[in-house]
Each structure stands twice: as structure tokens, then as C-alpha cells.
Amino acid sequence: MSHHKEPFSPRTAVCHSRYRDAEKHHSVCLYCAIGCSLNIYKYKGDVVGIEGDDESPVNRGRLCPKGSNTLQVVRSPHRVATVRYRAPYSSQWEDRPMDWAMDRIAQLMKVSREAGFQEKNAAGMTVNTCHSIASLGGSASDNEENYLMKKLFTGGLGMLDVENQARL
Structure with a gap:
């Protein structure tokens, strides 16, 4: 592919890239x-x-x-930087920082995993699985995010119920 580096005309010679x-x-x-x-x-x-x-x-x-x-x-000025949270039994929503939301999700996942974790099956075989948490993913996530979610949920947390609609 040939890339012309010199200006094509005197008029374009005085023009500059917006990223100059x-x-x-x-x-x-x-x-x-x-x-x-x-x-x-x-x-x-x-x-x-x-x-x-x-x-x-x-x-x-x-x-x-x-x-x-x-x-x-x-x-984007419309990029969301906080989460909306409504406490149980509350009718009011409040803004919370993203770090708070991530910590809260981690706490709730830990509690759910501990409650539903199965170390051995009925035959006594080690299975290390968790049926109390599921994951639904989609193509709005990029490849790397989908890969990491799958590795974390199946390998790291022992979840079997992992589904994704991005199967191209």
C-alpha cells in the first residue's frame, strides 16, 4: 500500500492534521x-x-x-461514574461510588458461594462446585472481559452456571 506523505497541492500543504x-x-x-x-x-x-x-x-x-x-x-460526558442503590425495603434510591458497589458485590458473592459450595458429590468425589451463583454475559463485553469472567467464575469460584450470548 503506497502512502503519499507529501501534500498533493499548495492548498493542502498549509493544512494541518487535527492531531498534529x-x-x-x-x-x-x-x-x-x-x-x-x-x-x-x-x-x-x-x-x-x-x-x-x-x-x-x-x-x-x-x-x-x-x-x-x-x-x-x-x-463521554454521559459515562456513568456512580451506581444507583436502593437499600432493602427502602423506597429511595441513592448514588454510591463504584468502589462501594464492587466491594458490596464481592461480599455478597462470598456469602452466596459459601452457602452453596459443594466440595464432594454424593459418591464422595471431589467436585468443588457452586450452584448458588450464576453468570450471564453478553457481546457488549469485549473478548478479554468475557474470557476473564469465564476463567474467574468457572475456575476461580467453581461456578457451573455460566452462560454467554456472545458465541461467534
Whole structure:
């Protein structure tokens, strides 16, 4: 693939890229198994742009709708930074920090796992399984997230009830 580096005309010679002062980093899109190459532009420590890498033989600079909106994941002003929590028997919702929610989920999973963990089956064989927790995943998670969830839930927690609709 030939990439023309010189301006095509005097008019374009005075034009500048919108990322001219930004640092360019290469990465791979995480949304699916194709592995499209990305150019990530950072200016003063902030991500200012994400584009497909036109030198990549995989995607040749093109990105699907998920990949082309990767910048939204990083910089969207609508990105949720807290969780909504309603205590048992309460009619009021309250905002809680994400760290609180993660700690709460970990505590509840520990209690459920301990209550439903089966070390041996009826025949006395070691099974180390847990039927009291289930996991449902989806294609909105990227490959790496789905892989880690599967490894954590089946290998780490002994869960058998793990399902995912992303089976491409």
C-alpha cells in the first residue's frame, strides 16, 4: 500500500492534521476477535482521538460501529461514574461510588458461594462446585472481559452456571 506523505497541492500543504501536536500510540480494538488496529492520539495526557490504522492489513483503517465509537467509551460526558442503590425495603434510591458497589458485590458473592459450595458429590468425589451463583454475559463485553469472567467464575469460584450470548 503506497502512502503519499507529501501534500498533493499548495492548498493542502498549509493544512494541518487535527492531531498534529498529539502523541500517536498504536493499539488493538478489544470489541471482537478480529483485532483491528487503532491509532490513539493523546495530547497533554488526554486521549483526543481514536482512528483505524490505515497501515494495518487487518482493517486497513476501517472500523466497525463499535470500534469507531471507542473514544466515547473513554471520554463521554454521559459515562456513568456512580451506581444507583436502593437499600432493602427502602423506597429511595441513592448514588454510591463504584468502589462501594464492587466491594458490596464481592461480599455478597462470598456469602452466596459459601452457602452453596459443594466440595464432594454424593459418591464422595471431589467436585468443588457452586450452584448458588450464576453468570450471564453478553457481546457488549469485549473478548478479554468475557474470557476473564469465564476463567474467574468457572475456575476461580467453581461456578457451573455460566452462560454467554456472545458465541461467534
